[in-house]
Amino acid sequence: MGMGLELYLDLLSQPCRALYIFARRNNIPFEFKQVELMKGQHRTEEFRKVNALMKVPALRDGSFTLAESIAILLYLVRKFKTPDHWYPSDLQKRARVDEYLSWQHVNIRGKGSKLFLTKVLLPMLTGQPLSPEKLEAVTEELNVVLKQFEEKFLQDKPFIAGSEISLADLVALVELMQPVGAGYDLFEERPKLAAWYRRVEEAVGKQLFQEAHEGILNAKNLTADKIAPELLEHFKHQLLKQASQN
Amino acid sequence: MGLELYLDLLSQPCRSIYIFARSNNIPFEFKQVELFKDSVLGKKPAAGSGAEQPRAGPSNSEGAGKVNLLKKVPALKDGDFMLAECTAILLYLSRKYNTPDHWYPSDIQKRAQVDEYLSWHHANIRANAPKTMWIKVLIPLFTGQPLPSEKLQEVMEGLSTSLKQFEERFLQDKAFIIGSEISLADLVAIVELMQPVGVGCDVFEDRPRLMEWRRRVEDAVGKELFFQAHEMILNIKEVLLKWQALQSMPDPHLPSSSAQTSTAQNYRQSQK
Numbered sequence: 001m002g003m004g005l006e007l008y009l010d011l012l013s014q015p016c017r018a019l020y021i022f023a024r025r026n027n028i029p030f031e032f033k034q035v036e037l038m039k040g041q042h043r044t045e046e047f048r049k050v051n052a053l054m055k056v057p058a059l060r061d062g063s064f065t066l067a068e069s070i071a072i073l074l075y076l077v078r079k080f081k082t083p084d085h086w087y088p089s090d091l092q093k094r095a096r097v098d099e100y101l102s103w104q105h106v107n108i109r110g111k112g113s114k115l116f117l118t119k120v121l122l123p124m125l126t127g128q129p130l131s132p133e134k135l136e137a138v139t140e141e142l143n144v145v146l147k148q149f150e151e152k153f154l155q156d157k158p159f160i161a162g163s164e165i166s167l168a169d170l171v172a173l174v175e176l177m178q179p180v181g182a183g184y185d186l187f188e189e190r191p192k193l194a195a196w197y198r199r200v201e202e203a204v205g206k207q208l209f210q211e212a213h214e215g216i217l218n219a220k221n222l223t224a225d226k227i228a229p230e231l232l233e234h235f236k237h238q239l240l241k242q243a244s245q246n
Numbered sequence: 247m248g249l250e251l252y253l254d255l256l257s258q259p260c261r262s263i264y265i266f267a268r269s270n271n272i273p274f275e276f277k278q279v280e281l282f283k284d285s286v287l288g289k290k291p292a293a294g295s296g297a298e299q300p301r302a303g304p305s306n307s308e309g310a311g312k313v314n315l316l317k318k319v320p321a322l323k324d325g326d327f328m329l330a331e332c333t334a335i336l337l338y339l340s341r342k343y344n345t346p347d348h349w350y351p352s353d354i355q356k357r358a359q360v361d362e363y364l365s366w367h368h369a370n371i372r373a374n375a376p377k378t379m380w381i382k383v384l385i386p387l388f389t390g391q392p393l394p395s396e397k398l399q400e401v402m403e404g405l406s407t408s409l410k411q412f413e414e415r416f417l418q419d420k421a422f423i424i425g426s427e428i429s430l431a432d433l434v435a436i437v438e439l440m441q442p443v444g445v446g447c448d449v450f451e452d453r454p455r456l457m458e459w460r461r462r463v464e465d466a467v468g469k470e471l472f473f474q475a476h477e478m479i480l481n482i483k484e485v486l487l488k489w490q491a492l493q494s495m496p497d498p499h500l501p502s503s504s505a506q507t508s509t510a511q512n513y514r515q516s517q518k
Contacts, residue, residue, distance in 0.1 A: 052414070066358050066362060067366070068361070071358050072363035073356075075358040076359070094337075095327075095329050096329075099330060102331040102364075110369075200267075
């Protein structure tokens with residue numbers, strides 16, 4: 001019987017990693033409910049009861065269910081009264097965090113995901129190699145938002161909201177690890193970003209950060225035979241659509 | 247030097263902020279920004295409201311280059327403090343001006359449901375609703391050519407899927423998204439859905455439950471305020487014609503007049 005907090009996660013997914021790291025870092029007691037996307041476990045009848053949108057992450061707290069990582073992070077902040085810096089009570093600092101959490105959906109998250117799916121998932125599912133032009137185009141889209149991130153959100157501060165790490169930094173970094181997992185070392189020629197990466201990693205704990213990212217950093221080992229055959233067509237169709245949208 | 251809100255009411259996020267501030271009697275200076283007008287008149291590359299601009303097809307449409315999509319509206323300026331992003335601005339205002347609880351409930355589960363919608367909104371309703379204006383009005387205006395009908399169909403299908411999820415997962419049988427009272431979630435949703443309505447794609451037409459929710463939202467914010475905020479988008483054809491009169495431009499290719507005629511009039515009539 002489900003008692004206590006349950007977090008439904010697949011650590012290949014960026015928002016799941018943010019949640020996992022946040023909960024562990026803050027010693028929030030929860031049951032890790034694995035939902036393997038590659039095996040289609042997000043499409044089961046059982047999981048639909050937790051999240052009818054069939055997406056991870058999802059939360060179940062008694063009879064209360066919740067989707068969307070941002071909503072879940074904020075819920076945990078409030079319920080477990082985590083240290084102030086994660087979501088500062090100062091009105092303006094809090095607004096900075098909200099600003100990033102809103103902007104990131106279609107920008108860092110959108111373009112980072114697109115690169116990963118174009119470079120790793122689609123060739124794996126379709127068996128067709130990726131054209132260099134396509135890769136360049138998708139990479140360039142990400143480069144544009146990376147520039148905006150550095151210039152508008154990070155600027156010369158140690159963290160997005162100022163001198164301390166907040167939800168904004170955590171959400172940003174896990175998203176950037178997706179293109180890294182796809183083989184794009186975006187920190188290489190961006191020293192300011194690389195320095196921020198190290199600060200965030202240290203603030204959450206290097207071991208925890210590495211643990212959460214083990215799967216995605218081995219993404220190149222993902223092969224189509226790990227996917228349930230009946231799901232192959234579905235994933236292909238879904239991802240092709242996604243790739244053409246953003 | 248009080249609160250300044252930089253808004254273009256043709257932009258959906260601007261409307262939610264405008265309605266929220268006015269509805270709560272928050273004193274602010276309305277700083278008019280005319281994004282779309284600058285683009286239509288071919289002035290310096292105007293900023294977009296962040297609406298995802300669909301690809302117009304072969305990249306020989308110079309019109310598409312006239313708009314640069316770095317968001318400049320909505321924007322808030324409070325003394326030295328500047329803020330972008332609709333959600334961030336709404337939350338800042340609700341906190342600073344202590345607006346009634348129902349907008350962003352203190353109950354953590356209800357609050358989480360508002361956050362849940364506001365998050366989901368970006369990649370779903372907001373992914374497709376804005377494109378209807380680009381496809382039906384703006385791109386044909388810039389390029390002088392209509393887009394193939396498959397483009398609009400694709401967008402409407404995407405929007406349909408989102409609307410289905412909206413009704414089944416977020417609204418369900420409740421009066422408003424989080425229950426019996428309106429919140430920021432309903433406001434952000436409704437302004438987005440008025441965009442397709444304004445350009446002749448009435449998403450409420452075959453969706454009675456959605457239409458009832460819309461009426462409740464209008465009543466909750468005040469019909470007059472709601473209509474005032476939406477006057478431009480509901481009269482988009484007239485607005486564009488007025489702009490063109492400012493400089494000689496070829497006639498735009500607009501949707502057939504039967505679909506477009508007096509969207510605003512129909513709206514008013516339905517408000518008996």
